[in-house]
Amino acid sequence: MNYIELSIKLKEPTFIKDVIIFELGELGFDSFQELDDELKAFISEQNYDPTCLALIKTISGNSLSDLQVINHPSTNWNKKWESNFKPIEVNSDCIIRSSFHKVRDVKYDVIIDPSMTFGTGHHETTLLMSKALFDLKLIDKDVLDMGTGTGVLAIICHLLGAKSVDAVDIDPIAVENTRKNLFSNTINSNNVFLGDSSFVKSNEYDLLLANINKNILLKDLSKYYKGLRKGGNLLLSGFFTLDNQEILDLATNIGLIFVDSKELNKWSLLILSK
Ligand SMILES: C[S@@+](CC[C@H](N)C(=O)[O-])C[C@H]1O[C@@H](n2cnc3c(N)ncnc32)[C@H](O)[C@@H]1O
Known part of the structure; x- marks a missing residue:
């Protein structure tokens, strides 16, 4: 599955970021990454409707400094998670990790290689x-x-x-x-x-x-x-x-x-x- 990433840069951190996350969530964006001055939002290509760009511009007004649409073909998406995927601690008994991470000494050592699908625990x-x-x-x-x-x-x-x-x-x-x-x-x-x-x-x-x-x-x-x-x-x-x-x-x-x-x-x- 191909994914679309929107990179939204705001001039300063404001509540606008929360409003954008809410509105994009309503439109089917299923994953968000909040950085200091940037919000990344992800959606599968099949669910993407480019009219959301106009909505983001309207919500952000003068606070918007940059808006990019980045296409991630499946193969790139795969590489991207592999480089970013760190083990996740669900609780003291359970870790979700990938097969290329070292074996964990916990009761529930869950191995997930997400390929192009959602659900790593992140x-x-x-x-x-x-x-x-x-x-x-x-x-x-x-x-x-x-x-x-x-x-x-x-x-x-x-x-x-x-x-x-x-x-x-x-x-x-x-x-x-x-x-x-x-x-x-x-x-x-x-x-x-x-x-x-x-x-x-x-x-x-x-x-x-x-x-x-x-x-x-x-x-x-x-x-x-x-x-x-x-x-x-x-x-x-x-x-x-x-x-x-x-x-x-x-x-x-x-x-x-x-x-x-x-x-x-x-x-x-x-x-x-x-
Ligand atoms: C947010 S992910 C959740 C994945 C995993 N269960 C987790 O908790 O991380 C949602 C999943 O639901 C699937 N999905 C979307 N619409 C669906 C539907 N109508 N019925 C069943 N599955 C659906 C998607 O393909 C996707 O794999």
């Missing part, structure tokens, strides 16, 4: 979801990881003793990548599927994970609800805390119960139950 939403999994009891639980990306959350669920984990993604590269990462973590599972919420059948799961984006979650929430068993948990991320209320309103309408929420750099995690 993104706030992946980290929020990964940490939350350690607060749940997964032994004997049936799990669905919708929008699995690199498979990182599915792998952690396997390592935490889940009975079964179905990993689903709409992107064939993510499906392929998840299969490879399961293998790297010596997890023997064929339950990796190309698909979306139409994959979900009624009352099959004790835990459903969906770190995607606000619009898809709103669209698919009722199908996720249907897939959960009574008492099961739904973990949602991929949106900003500003969007919590809109998602919670729909969730409670459907019959889901609010359990908890977490925040990291304005990104949100909602924990719900059926």
Whole structure:
């Protein structure tokens, strides 16, 4: 998958950066890097709409000093993460690292080679979801990881003793990548599927994970609800805390119960139950 990077330089750090992050998040940008005088925003080429450039100019006004659009073909993207990817500590028991990093002496040493897919633990939403999994009891639980990306959350669920984990993604590269990462973590599972919420059948799961984006979650929430068993948990991320209320309103309408929420750099995690 090709990626578009927007490099947005502002004359001084202002609240405008936060407004731009929020607006681009609404338009499907799935990753941001905040540097001193620069904001980098990333989106897959297929989701990119160049009219966002006019929006950025309007929001920034005189504060904008430079705006560049950089195209990352898949191969370059691959090299880019390899050079940038540092191991991530989820907690004192769990590290997410790549196969080219040295082996870590921790209980859960998760190996992820992301290839061209999302989910290394560097993104706030992946980290929020990964940490939350350690607060749940997964032994004997049936799990669905919708929008699995690199498979990182599915792998952690396997390592935490889940009975079964179905990993689903709409992107064939993510499906392929998840299969490879399961293998790297010596997890023997064929339950990796190309698909979306139409994959979900009624009352099959004790835990459903969906770190995607606000619009898809709103669209698919009722199908996720249907897939959960009574008492099961739904973990949602991929949106900003500003969007919590809109998602919670729909969730409670459907019959889901609010359990908890977490925040990291304005990104949100909602924990719900059926
Ligand atoms: C933000 S990434 C999350 C990856 C990983 N689960 C994590 O937590 O790091 C979202 C993933 O959802 C996938 N996706 C997007 N739309 C989807 C849909 N409608 N149904 C299932 N997966 C979808 C994308 O291809 C991408 O791999």
